[in-house]
Amino acid sequence: MSTRKKLIIFIIALLVIDQVVKIWIKTHMMIGDEFSVFGNWFKIHFIENNGMAFGMELGGGKWGKTVLSVFRLVAVVGIAWYLGRLIKEKAPMGVILSFGLIFCGAVGNIIDSAFYGMIFSDSYSQVATLFPHGGGYSSFLHGKVVDMLYFPLYEGFLPQWIPIWGGDFFVFFRPVFNLADSYITIGVFILLLFHRKFFASKK
Structure with missing residues (x-):
């Protein structure tokens, strides 16, 4: 199997896991609901945010949200192009998978931003409905x-x-995050820890 096919399968599998977890949360929990997974140090706590990884936000209301969404789309296109270049240059598999993780995390959160407002009702004081009558809680x-x-x-x-x-x-640790955020963080961490030599040689 070619590197490109392996990467596509890897990305699709991670995206499916990310979206299955998010859809389950949306259709089974209300904002603020939580339950313990391991004691008091690992919990599932449902929140939503308008912004970037780990709940950070870009100001400006809907304008800021639109700018952030467009930036994400441009970034994803750029990462996809660079992944194609890495595959052609036969870069180390660790580098390719790391950028695949970053790409996957960005796409995972773009899906939420682009479509969840259109296909879900809101989750305040109620469990959200998928494809509610009358449309979702927001726009594309x-x-x-x-x-x-x-x-x-x-x-x-x-x-x-x-x-x-x-x-x-x-x-500590206060931020609530999702699997897509984790993909990005792990991808960056692997690049910094194990593959600095690759980028030094490219220079």
């Missing part, structure tokens, strides 16, 4: 990204002697 490119992975490894008050934040309640 203005859907919200579904997040659910929450790892509050430590929760407590910081010691008073710590400057500025001493005495404040602290949660």
Whole structure:
């Protein structure tokens, strides 16, 4: 099997997993619902966000959301082009799979932003309906990204002697994220940790 076919299967498999999890969350939970997976340090906690990975957002309301969605689309096209180039140049498989992870994560969140507003009702005080009568909660490119992975490894008050934040309640790791975010993070991490030599040689 060629490298291109292996990469396509890899990306499709990860995208299916990402979307199955998100659709299950949307059709079984309301915003704010959660349940424990492993004790108090790994929970499924359903939230939605308008923005980037790990709940970060770009300001400007619908205008900011549109700019972010367009930027994501341009980035995905650029990554797809670069993946094709890496395959032609017979780059190491680790490099190709890392960019495949980044590509897959970007596409996963684009699907939410582009289509979820059109095909789902909202999840506030109700479990969302897929393909609701009368249409979804928003328009094309203005859907919200579904997040659910929450790892509050430590929760407590910081010691008073710590400057500025001493005495404040602290949660680590606070951001709630999804599998697509994880794909991007893992892809970047692998590139930085194992494949810096590849990019140094390209220079």
